Amino acid sequence: MPPRGPDVPVPMFEILVNSSTLSVEAAARVVQVSVEEDTELPGMFSLEIVATDDLEDQFLWVDNEDLFSVGGLVEVKLGYADQLTSLFKGEITGLEPSFTSDRLPTLVVRGYDRRHRLARGRRTRSFLKKKDSDIAAQIAREAGLTAKATDSGVTHDYVLQADRTDFEFLLERASRINYEVVVEDKTLNFHPVANGEGEVMTLKADEDLAEFNPRLSSAGQVSDVAVRGWDPKNKKEIVGKSQSGDEVSTMGGTQAGAALSKKAFGAATGLLSRTPVAAQAEADQIAVARLNSASLELITGEAVCGGRTDLRPGKVVKIDGVGKRFGGQYYVTAATHVVTSDGYSTRFSFRRNAL
Structure with missing residues (x-):
């Protein structure tokens, strides 16, 4: 990722509390804003605000219940100059003041989206x-x-x-x-899970990425899945099956995790006998779902790039400039956007199901 220079846009943020924009005075004291999004966890925001050096006002942010109170509505917009995008809407759930002898008091305000x-x-x-x-x-x-x-x-x-x-x-x-x-x-x-969708952007290792750390592992990969249950109405066993080729997509690759595992180590069945199922359609659905979720663990990892408000969980991105084996489409499962005085960066987690 190239260093910041005169032609690099300046990161900006806007915080709205209960539909009112944070005052210029308050915004000037904010030293960090972050938004964390995840497909499996409630989205979270945090902002750190530092007190003034005026002894009479050093507890202004800590004691201002009208501004920061549990249950307050928050919207966080990030971006550059006047190109701001709303990344988070949720509620304040916590306040964390910090008092130390070697610096001014700070207050961290946290909150979650309504999944909480x-x-x-x-x-x-x-x-x-x-x-x-x-x-x-x-x-x-x-x-x-x-x-x-x-x-x-x-x-x-x-x-x-x-x-x-x-x-x-x-x-x-x-x-x-x-x-x-x-x-x-x-x-x-x-x-x-939308890993079968087309990519929303391409990130190049030598231009966009500060870090790209993929991990390929065959652990957990199976060539097929069998789900066994019991039909109480017809009093017979139910068996749902899926196999290599039942993936929603191979994300531009030629060999999915199931096929790779079978070629390298032979056939192996993932057997689910403790999953309650009572109908054939249910067993078939679960078998295909488990094959897809297991395959999507073939390659996992994390990457860091310059701040991108369009880099969101649930989207597919394409990675270039990392060789043929690890280049291609990746499904974003989590993204953390951070704005500080050093700039705006986005760290994201990803998965891929094929080579």
Whole structure:
């Protein structure tokens, strides 16, 4: 990544608290802004603000309940000059003041997107004659969120939420069918993992990337998956199967993890016998989902580039300039955007299912 120079745009940020832009005075005291996004965890923001050297006002930010209070609404915009993009909308959940003898007091303000509301309190209840997408939509409505749920296809006679938070429960249901649970502002998205989509950008090692650290591992790769269950109505065994070739996409590669594993070590079946299934369609769906989720662990890693507001979890990026084996498409699973006096950088985690 090239160093900053006169032609490099200056990073900017804008913080809105309860729909009001942070004052110029307050913004001038902010020393760091970060936004962390993840396909498996609630999105989080943090900002660090330093006190003034005026003894009468050094606790101004710490004691200002009108400005920073638990439950306050926050929007974070990042970017360059007047090209700002909204990256986070959520709620303040924590305040962390720091008092040391060798520097001015600081206050770190933290908050999460509205997924955190789904993690408050455990429930035990049942859902009858519903698809997983129907369950996600119901839970979203109960949390005061708008649901945007992709039809999951299979209707379940009975689903038990046993001593789980709504968030834990939704993640479990999503994991079974290779879906994700994401909240954007007040909308809960329940949709398939999108590693089959086209890339939204290309990042070149010698121009855009400060770091690129991929890890290829055949551990956990299987040539096929079998899901076994019992049909209580017809009193017979259920077997759902998937195999190499059932991947949603090979992300521009020629050999997926399942095929690579079989070629190198021979056939190996991933057997799921403890996963509750009661219908053939459910077993088939889970088998394909497990093959896809396992394959997507073939290559994992992290990278760092100059700040990109369009680099978001759930998107596919293309990496160039790292050789043929590791060049190509990668699915972004997490991204951390940080703005400090040193500039704006984005660190992201990725996965790939093929070579």
